[in-house]
Amino acid sequence: MELIIYYTLFAITVGFALGVLLNKNTVKSAMSLVGVMICLAANFLLMRQEFVAFIQIIVYAGAIMVLFLFVIMLLNLRERETTPWYLRSTRFWGGALGLTFFFVMAWGLQVFSAGTTEPAMAAVQADLAARNTPEITVLSTKMITHYIVPFLLTSVLLLVAVIGAIVMARRQDEDGNEILVEDEVA
Amino acid sequence: MTTLALIQAYVPNIHPAHIMPFLVMLVGAILCLIFDAMSDKQGSRDLLPWVAGSTLVATIMSLLIGFMPYNRLFAEETFRADTFSVLGSITIMLACLLAVIMGPALVSRRNIPSGEFYTLIVFVAFGGMTMALSNELLTAFIALEIMSLSLYVLTGIDRRSSRASEAAFKYFILGAFASAFLVLGIGFIFGATHTTHLHEIAAVLGEGSVDLVNGGAAALNPIWIFVGFALLFVGMCFKLSLAPFHMWAPDVYEGANTPTVVMIATSSKIAAFALMVHIVAALARWDLFAEGATYLVGFVALVSMIWGNLGALVQSNFKRMMAYSSVAQTGYMALALMVLIALPGQLEGAKLAAAEEAIKNAIVLYLVGYTVMSALALGIAWLIGGEGHMAGYRGLVFRNPIAATGMAVAMFSLVGIGFTPPTIGFMGKFYLFKEAVQYNFTALAAIAVVTSVISAFYYLNLVVTMFMREETEEAGVRLACMREQTFRLASSDALTRVAMASCTALIFLLGFFPNSLFLIADAIKEGFLR
Amino acid sequence: MQEIFVSNLVLSALLFTIGILGVMWKRNAISLFMSVELMLNAANLAFVSFAYQMGLLSGGILVLFIMTVAAAEAGVGLAIFISMFRAKRHIRVDEHDMLHG
Structure with missing residues (x-):
């Protein structure tokens, strides 16, 4: 089923x-x-x-x-x-390359992953349930202990993204001066 | 167990002193932002480059003082500071410092939001340093994204130029494309080894089997690791602009403003190379891996050397030539990376460790040298306004002999081999090729030498143009025109000149005494605090 | 249910390939970037499948971080598109660009 x-x-x-x-x-x-x-x-x-x-x-x-x-x-x-893709030779070769990539990868994965055992996640989750610990608790604990550095770095990443998005998307007048929010409200 | 008990059972193991350089940078970046928000007049904004610059200098100091434990894991086993990564971080800081120095001239004329500009430069340095120091793939990936996002925005920050926004767009799309490859690669390596920490990956590969969660152990799945490394390497090739994944480089170099090009050409490459060296050092312990990966990396190095040098031959735009030249130069470093992968198959034990150290030193010497050379070339081009067509360089020596001489030094050093006095470019190439020959990659080393000879044509062509061609009216007009477009600012120009002079001095200093770099490395090892 | 794991790896490869083809074939910037998002989704699928098969709880955390990165990237990327649209009034990726090569 x-x-x-x-x-x-x-x-x-x-x-x-x-x-x-x-x-x-x-x-x-x-x-x-x-x-x-x-x-x-x-x-x-x-x-x-x-x-x-x-x-x-x-x-x-x-x-x-x-x-x-x-x-x-x-x-x-x-x-x-506009142009159908098959009329452009570069696209055709790109497609051929991509499909080759897929077949090599799929073949390798099929061959080398065959005969794997039953997935272990069910057992892990059963074990957690037996210990009466929700999975989310384990996840969040790992995040603020073992993966604390990536977690902190993510905040820097988001700061950069915010700054970047504001810089790039802010409107300008004809002379290239930034239009500030205060000006627009006023 | 309650949540609190779980957390208390495992307190994050981060010593504040160990992450001092990171804290310094973050505080500096935030200060830049706050300073920008608080100042409402242009006058006080002029102090912003000083805030950003002193942040970078303070970070260099804190790296040299040695807050971080040397060659041990710290901060939840996320970072490791070895000679390569600390020297690389310092070079990243210096390259970003040059961008800060060049910045005011750009900001004042092109109406660029100065607060964001300098903050993003500091974030480029932050991302690069974190990437170079990281010992964990996820951290490295996020750091790479911090650096890349800042660079995308800096590329297109001059929004009145449609060239710049187009360059930013191309850089962004191909960068995002590359990071998808990186993520999938990390996924496969994670699936095969059950961890993203490089030292644990090395341990798993050393054992040849991976412990399962519910007891027992399973044999490693070679295809997952191969596919993982291949995808990761392809992603990094995009970031390093190694052929055949370099197609963004000429366009981005041409369209972006020169301070950003300095960072793209140097900082991002140093960081990516440091990460690659660490990943390779972790994976290469597994002999099955070494065989396949040697071919992969060797192929990319070969194609980069040939394609980069041939591509540069036909360029008439200075920045595009520098882009192709950077493809070729990175190819030489990839050659050393390949030797690093192949080593465990040839040596063992203490000999292996010593040989790996020697190759890493050769790569870091070349990286520092490449940074100094391209910073000098780009900086002088920026000063004289020669970022466009190379016809502008005709007879430059008659108008500006100092700039022409500096440019000639950079070009001779970039050629590297041959009849020049020992420059850093010569020494760097000498060590790289020596390592390649020593470990039986004679054919590739020979190709590297031949392509270096080819590179002499286009580098020296510029020297000939500057020194032996008659100055024409047109050339003068061209440069004057570019100068007008790129505007001048006395204080920024003076500092840039000082930086260029020190770059020239470094080229000869490191050329005559390459070991002086490793004196710094020893100082880092000892640390002033330890 | 090991079939799910193996087929999911193949599905991940398939989605990734479709994403690559999209990046190569599309001419519209936003379609291009959507193909990149498809590739990132494929990578997430690989992560989750590995976590499922090996019983690794940290897989979920890694996926969470990657989603954050994807969101940050999307924010900046779309801002870059808007800026390019303002400069050029179109966001096609044509051969007739000013920068070519």
Whole structure:
């Protein structure tokens, strides 16, 4: 039963991903990307990773994609892809290279991952449940102890992103002077 | 167990003194921001470069004083400070300092938000230092993103120039593309070894098996590690602008403002190389890995040396030539990286450790040398306004003999081999090629020498243009025009001249006494505090 | 359920490849960047699958960090697109750019 659900999900995910690739309309391709993200969240749920699944929906589908759609609407993009890809030789060779990449990788992964044992996550989670510790507790504890440095660095990263986004997206008047918020309000 | 008990059972093991350089930088960056927000007149904003500059100098001091334990893991086993990473960090700081010095001239004329400009330069240095010091892949990745995001924004910060925004766009898209490769690579290495800490990865690979969570051990899966390293290496190749992943470099060098180009050419490469050397040192202990990775890295080094040098031959724009030249120069360093990977197959025990140390020293010498040389070339181009077409350099020696001489020194040093007095470029290449020959990569070393000879054509072509061609009206107009576009600021120019003079001095100093760099390294090892 | 693990690795490779193809084929900056996001999602899938198979709880944390990085990248990237749009009135990636090569 689980496998049937899984493979259906597999097919839908690939379909949405192809939608991102082949749609000529930017908004449609963004919606396909949302579909991929939601499918992946479902995939994570099948793997009993509830926390990551919900973060995936909240952060990716909820925040990042809204930002994308916002920018698409803001810039009012009506442009479509013009030349069919197969008419451009560079794209053709790029495609050939990409597909080779995929087949080599898929083959290697299939061959070398075959004969693996049962996934260990179920046992780990059962062990946590027996000790009456929620998984989220372990995750958060690890984050502020073992992974404290990346956690702190993330705050720096977000600061840089905020500064960068403000610098790049702030409006200018004709002479290139920054338009300040106070001026706009006044 | 309650949450509190869990946390109390495991207090983060970070000594505040150990992370002093990081704290200094962060405080400096925040100070820049606050200073910018508090000052409402242009006059007080002129002090901003001093705040940023003194932050960088203070960081260099704190690195030299030796707050960090030498060659031991610290801060939750996230960082390790060895000679390579500390010397690299200091060089990163110096390159960013040059950008700060060059900054005021750019900021005042092009109407660039100065607070953000200097803060982002400090963040470039912060990201680079964190990356060079990190012993953990996730930390390194986040540090890389801090550095890259700052560089993307700095590239496009001159928003009135559509060239700059296009360069920022290209740099951003290819950078994001590369970081996706990096993430997948880290994922596979994590899956194979169950950890992202480099010392634990090295231990797992040394044992040849990985402990499972529910008891027992499983054999390592070679394909995961290979795929992981290959993806990670491809991602780093983008950041290092190694061929065939260098296509962004000429465009970004041409479109970005020169202070940013100095950082892209030097800081980001030093940081990425330090990380690569650490990753390779952790992975190379596993003999299965060494065989495959030698070919991969060797191929990239070969293509970079050939493509970079041939590409530079046909360029007529100075910055584009510097971009291709940087591809080639990074290729020479990748050659040494390949030797580093291949070493464990040839040597053992104490000999291996000594040989690895020698190669790392050769790479760091070359990195420092490359930084000084390209900083000199780009800085002089910035001073005389020669960032555009190289026809502007015709007969420069008659108009500005000092600048022409400095540029000639940089070019001779970049060529490296041949009839020049010992420059840092010569010494760096000599050590790199010597290591390659010593460990039976004679063919590749020969190709490296041949491509260096090819590089002499375009480097010396510029020298010939400056010294032996008649000065034309057109050349003078070209430079004057560029100068007008890039405006001048006396104080910034004077400091830049001082920096250029010290770069020239360093080229000869390190050329005659390459070991003096390792005296600094020894001082770092001892530390003033230890 | 080891089938899920192995097929998920293949799915991850497939999504990653589609992302690469997107970066190579698309002409519109935002579509390009969406393909990059697809690649990052594929990487996340690989992380979670490995965590599931090996029983590594830290996999979830790594994914969380990568999502943060992706969000930061998206913020800056879209700001760069807006700035480029203002400068040039389009965000196509054409051969007729001022910078070529």
